[in-house]
Amino acid sequence: MNEIAWMEDPPKGPRLPHLPLTTVRASKEIRGLITCERILGVGTHFLGGRTQPHYKGHCAGCEALLPIRPEAYVSILTVKPTNHILCRLTLDPWNAILDQAPNRKMLRGLHVTLKRSGARDNSRLLAKIDEFDYSQVRLPEPPLLIAHLMLIWGIDPSAQIEGVTENESEIIEEFNRITGGTNA
Numbered sequence: 001m002n003e004i005a006w007m008e009d010p011p012k013g014p015r016l017p018h019l020p021l022t023t024v025r026a027s028k029e030i031r032g033l034i035t036c037e038r039i040l041g042v043g044t045h046f047l048g049g050r051t052q053p054h055y056k057g058h059c060a061g062c063e064a065l066l067p068i069r070p071e072a073y074v075s076i077l078t079v080k081p082t083n084h085i086l087c088r089l090t091l092d093p094w095n096a097i098l099d100q101a102p103n104r105k106m107l108r109g110l111h112v113t114l115k116r117s118g119a120r121d122n123s124r125l126l127a128k129i130d131e132f133d134y135s136q137v138r139l140p141e142p143p144l145l146i147a148h149l150m151l152i153w154g155i156d157p158s159a160q161i162e163g164v165t166e167n168e169s170e171i172i173e174e175f176n177r178i179t180g181g182t183n184a
Contacts, residue, residue, distance in 0.1 A: 018148040019075055019086035024125055029115035030087060032078035033134055034107045039094060040145040043068040051088075053153055075143050076112065079132075084140055086148055087114065093127035100129040108142055109134065 024030050043054035045061025045068065054061055054068045061068070072094040077084050089097075093114060098104045111132030117124040150156075 018151045019084055019143060021152055022085040022087050023121075024087070024114045024116060026116040026119050026121050026123060029113055030076065030078060030085075031080070031113045032076040032085075032111070033132070033137060033139060034074055034097075034110045034112055035077050035084065035139050036075040036142050036145055037106055037108050039072045039074045039089070039097065039107065040149070041070060041072040041094065042149070044071050045069065053149075053155070073145050073149060074107070074112075075145060075148075077137070077139060084143075086143075086145065086152075089114075089127070090125055093125045096127040097129060100127075109139065 022030065044051045045054055045059070045064070045066040046052075047061045047064060047066060051069075051071070052061060070091055072089040072091075074087050074089060074097070075084065076087050097107065097110075097112060101107055101110060110129050111134065113128045113130065115126055117126055
């Protein structure tokens with residue numbers, strides 16, 4: 001008979017290997033403070049039951065004749081409950097955030113509300129930037145979104161990624177920090 005391996009203390013290391021990827025549901029809005037400096041956009045395909053990045057040239061999604069869907073990712077420290085998440089955006093909320101932001105190049109610290117326009121999870125996603133007194137809130141360090149997405153998508157952190165402005169060594173360092181490992 002197998003014995004259960006009970007634990008008295010939680011395992012050492014990060015609680016989660018990456019920021020949890022969150023999609024806004026119709027039943028609940030997301031309210032919080034943006035923790036990244038900029039939103040990171042990427043072309044994607046929906047293939048094999050999940051979103052996968054589009055690779056320049058010919059990738060599996062292109063070979064399956066699937067359309068390229070632009071998506072954006074933003075890190076948010078939610079207000080109630082307090083969680084640090086990675087949120088997926090479509091074009092409309094991505095543009096809405098940039099249009100409402102006082103400085104399109106520095107979004108960190110802005111309060112955002114994300115909600116669906118209807119009662120279905122696939123109804124239009126809306127974004128609103130508004131005033132919020134966050135003087136009592138200590139924001140976490142801004143995450144390198146690309147490192148978290150690479151981990152989620154199983155991409156080698158030393159791979160060349162076109163169009164990314166972050167320093168390659170910073171991406172590898174962040175990847176290793178969130179995985180607790182090292183990259184050879």
